Amino acid sequence: MLGKPFTFLLPDMAPKIVRLSSLPLRMRIGRKTVVLDSNTPLPQNILGIAIGMTDATFGRDHHDYFKSYIASGGIMGILERAGLTSNIVQRLICRHNCQQIVILARSKSIP
Numbered sequence: 540m541l542g543k544p545f546t547f548l549l550p551d552m553a554p555k556i557v558r559l560s561s562l563p564l565r566m567r568i569g570r571k572t573v574v575l576d577s578n579t580p581l582p583q584n585i586l587g588i589a590i591g592m593t594d595a596t597f598g599r600d601h602h603d604y605f606k607s608y609i610a611s612g613g614i615m616g617i618l619e620r621a622g623l624t625s626n627i628v629q630r631l632i633c634r635h636n637c638q639q640i641v642i643l644a645r646s647k648s649i650p
Contacts, residue, residue, distance in 0.1 A: 571642055571644050572642070572643040573641070575638065576614045576639055577637065577639075578613070579609050579612055579614075581609065584636070586635045614641055615641070629641075
């Protein structure tokens with residue numbers, strides 16, 4: 540069981556707000572952290588194309604953040620650069636390979 544997970548969305552935040560050093564801090568809130576996000580790269584199926592097109596309607600800044608997020612490897616890229624891949628306890632790919640759920644456990648090194 541997850542207990543009381545803490546959930547947050549990364550691609551909707553400006554890149555200067557999302558700092559790798561903030562991930563361990565955010566993970567202190569709960570014993571497990573759940574991240575639901577777009578899979579990277581988005582598949583070239585009807586849903587993947589629809590997600591890209593829909594995202595483009597949210598404005599230039601948001602779409603630029605999303606493209607940058609996808610190009611940097613999405614959540615897995617961020618977790619790798621933050622050194623948190625060892626905290627992954629489960630990763631699920633769903634919705635026709637367009638979305639992923641990553642569950643992270645707080646390690647002993649994160650008080």
